[in-house]
Amino acid sequence: MSRELQNVEYRHFTTQELNRYNGINGAPAYIAYKESVFDVTGSFHWQQGTHQVLHQAGMDLTECMAEAPHGEEFLEKFPKVGTYRKKLHKTGVNMPDQGSGTQKEHSLDDRIRGAIWGQFVGDAFCLGSHWIYDLVELNQRFPNGPQGFETPVAGHYHFGKRSGDLSHYGDGALVILQSLAAQGSFDTVDFGLRFMALFDSPGYKGYRDHATKETIANFHTFHDGNPGADYTFQDGADDDQPATVSRLAPLAALYFRSENYLSVVERATRVCQNNQRAVAYALAHALILRELFSGSHLHDAVRASGDIMATRGAAGSEVNEWINAAMAATHLDVWEATHQFGQACPLKASFPSALQCALHHGGNFVDALRANAAAGGDNAGRAAMIGAWLGAGLGVDALPLKWRELLTAREEISAGVERIAAAVQ
Amino acid sequence: MAKVTREMVEKTGVNVDQLVELLIKNAAAELTTFYYYTILRVNLIGLEGEGLKEIAETARIEDRNHFEALVPRIYELGGKLPDDMKAFHDMSACPPARLPKDPTDIKAMLTVLVEAERCAVRGYTHICNLTAGKDHRTYDLSQAILNEEIEHESWFSEFLGEGPSGHFLRRGDTSPFVSKFLR
Structure with a gap:
């Protein structure tokens, strides 16, 4: 077999x-x-x-x-x-069987652990192959395709990090995980301050993307103009890339049963991405995770998310259109679909590309991450989403244990996962 | 449409509408393969590629011949080709034989070629099974095409190191089995 x-x-x-x-x-x-x-x-x-x-x-x-x-x-x-x-x-x-089927479902605990670990593993998997858009170059560097957890070489965006480290997406994801674990709920200011403490520190050696730099700039602009005033951390960058969708899994786990779920997701998004399109894609991502946590199959979860997004204005309609496009492209190879939708960071490219990969390899976490990594471009941003979806759908045991153990931040992640999992029960 | 021809086939219990759709899908596969093989052939260069170029070219021309041979049978049975070329491409019975990411990877090129031929072998075997002893003319045509597709598979399979094909390149004209339908 x-x-x-x-x-x-x-x-x-x-x-x-x-x-x-x-x-x-x-x-x-x-x-x-x-x-x-x-x-x-x-x-x-x-x-x-x-x-x-x-x-x-x-x-x-x-x-x-x-x-x-x-x-x-x-x-x-x-x-x-x-x-x-x-x-x-x-x-x-x-x-014909009339029903009352004995469905063997993964437990909620299993799905939650899978989603959070999957998100981090996905990100770290692509560290050394991140942002290589030319597939010829990618093939030359990785003749058998990226195998995951490669150490970035000199000249690479993440040079200085080593195998098992997280990209800047993962670093941000760890911040929100630790904030949620410490507070037991989502506190915009706590997350914002933790975010600033890490990314605005001269000691941070990782990459700062547009969302990060503009969020930091907006924070300082506010304080310069309003000395001593409280900052709400709802004026993040005007950015429509994967900053938030690459870190949402623990928040989704904590809130997916709440009637305020979508408003919490929106608040979490606006901390670093005060942008309507980023909010719409984050909501779609969160809706997929909610369905998966509730036991839905991935295809059904994606369809349900698209149906809801179609009712949420122009940005929601755009998301639904890309969801439909991704669902119609599942017969394509992942690299081919990724080239059609786009390898780059903007969510209108990275979200459908990630979705197509997850649907194409819906039953196999390992194959999905490998295929996504080999498609180049912003594979780390996409992998964080793919990892969260497939982890939620297939359960934590679908992730190779060895891969979780490879993560440099495994102890911090594990502590956060345990807190979130305990809070959800 | 050849009215009595269709009636005779229907009387044997063959679902002619389904059969016609299968023939159209396979005709689409032949024409699209002819197109994609054109790209593969021009990329078969260098010391390794040149060795494959001739058999790729023979397979390419014979696949076009298969398309030509299938079209009359489709119309005889009351079918027709789609007006829209793109629709025709998209209904192909076999996946597009696209150029591999790395065209210098001869094994990848051969894999595309052999998979395309294997899809065709399965497709025509299927049509032969459906029509054997019932629709004699479609069977005869499909069997002729099948003979050539089997040889194509053998040639490429041999280059992939799967063992001797037992065949030799064409000596002279192409389509030794299908040519009777092209006259």
């Missing part, structure tokens, strides 16, 4: 549920074969849910295999997403 099939999220499908995954109008394409359900959405051969004219997704195709010009080994490359069983009627005729 392939590695991909070992790393799976199982759920039980009734016939009615299976039929919904027919691949039509953007629906995922699932097929049942010998009591297993496979996600064939990403396959060129299952576009619009139809295979070789004769076969339709959403069906049990076990009996069709005998006449197919290929064997069942072809299914091994597709994520196995669950089980399906026809009930044997007393007449001996197979009857």
